[in-house]
């Protein structure tokens with residue numbers, strides 16, 4: 001679904017009234033989409049929408065045993081506790097600082113090289129490569145020979161779970177595999193079990209044989225858990241394979257929620273089993289919420305009477321979601337983005353390579369610029385020499 005669809009859905013929602021709640025259904029799937037902070041809060045913050053709808057493809061790819069898709073029972077709570085105390089704790093985030101700096105320097109070197117060799121910098125590729133090595137090393141503690149292959153596997157996994165599948169909405173068709181999605185899922189999950197499973201086994205061996213208790217990475221954190229908290233090998237593979245994600249969720253899908261019991265949102269009765277989504281795109285482009293929403297004016301955040309918190313308490317802008325299932329990696333994500341952005345701005349002056357920067361959007365795994373940004377940079381030390 002492209003951003004045109006977001007826009008159409010947003011317009012439709014506006015015509016539906018103040019709480020901007022829209023209901024749709026397809027086969028056995030019932031769906032509500034909120035395009036207003038008020039109804040978004042009711043969906044994201046209470047305990048009524050605490051599960052994720054899970055598609056057959058995600059089940060086959062072991063996502064059900066990972067934090068993001070596990071139903072909100074005992075196992076999910078156990079994973080969230082492990083994540084908060086051991087994987088995303090302030091200590092772990094600061095231990096990963098050296099890695100963040102190294103990747104920032106590598107990206108800056110890459111920017112300089114591209115400018116010198118081609119006279120233009122295609123930033124997206126550089127950021128994607130940096131994000132991949134950053135996440136692989138945060139998870140496994142070292143760069144891997146198979147880094148690129150793993151990156152492609154993660155990408156394929158996300159493509160498979162976002163692919164539209166008739167069988168998810170018409171269970172009677174479940175035995176069919178119209179688009180070969182099930183076949184591809186089986187193939188991919190056995191590859192993941194093989195590769196990630198082998199890394200886990202090798203690390204376990206090195207813990208026992210050379211008493212290497214590991215470093216600051218997530219795998220070391222999982223292996224060092226007290227006995228009563230430890231995960232089985234297959235759950236460990238499922239958790240690490242989720243965590244390898246490199247793409248923030250799309251603006252509309254913004255990680256759907258499932259109603260676990262009958263509930264009212266605004267005046268609307270929502271039966272249990274309904275999927276709920278928040279159209280964050282519509283909220284951030286709504287002129288009754290944001291002044292001149294189409295104008296790129298970051299200083300608007302300095303001018304707001306009150307601070308706009310992006311951590312989930314203010315649903316005019318909630319890039320990490322909100323409520324029980326809010327992103328557990330938000331502090332790590334922010335620390336990384338802030339450092340990388342600061343490093344790139346500090347090292348270079350940035351100029352658009354084209355006269356006009358085309359801000360058209362396209363929805364892939366996340367919302368991207370249709371025509372990737374191409375820039376020219378001037379190293380800031382050159383500015384100093386010029387003085």
Ligand code: HEM
Nearest residue numbers: 067068243248255319320321322325326327328329332333
């Ligand atoms: C700037 C970067 C990031 C953004 C914008 C982002 C955004 C999000 C959003 C919107 C959700 C859904 C929240 C909801 O349903 O209310 C989410 C969930 C999640 N994120 Fe992030 N995230 C980021 C970084 C990370 C990182 C670095 C990790 C791990 C290494 C991570 C792991 C997760 C997990 C496991 C969930 C599922 C939580 C659950 O269902 O209990 N995220 N993220």
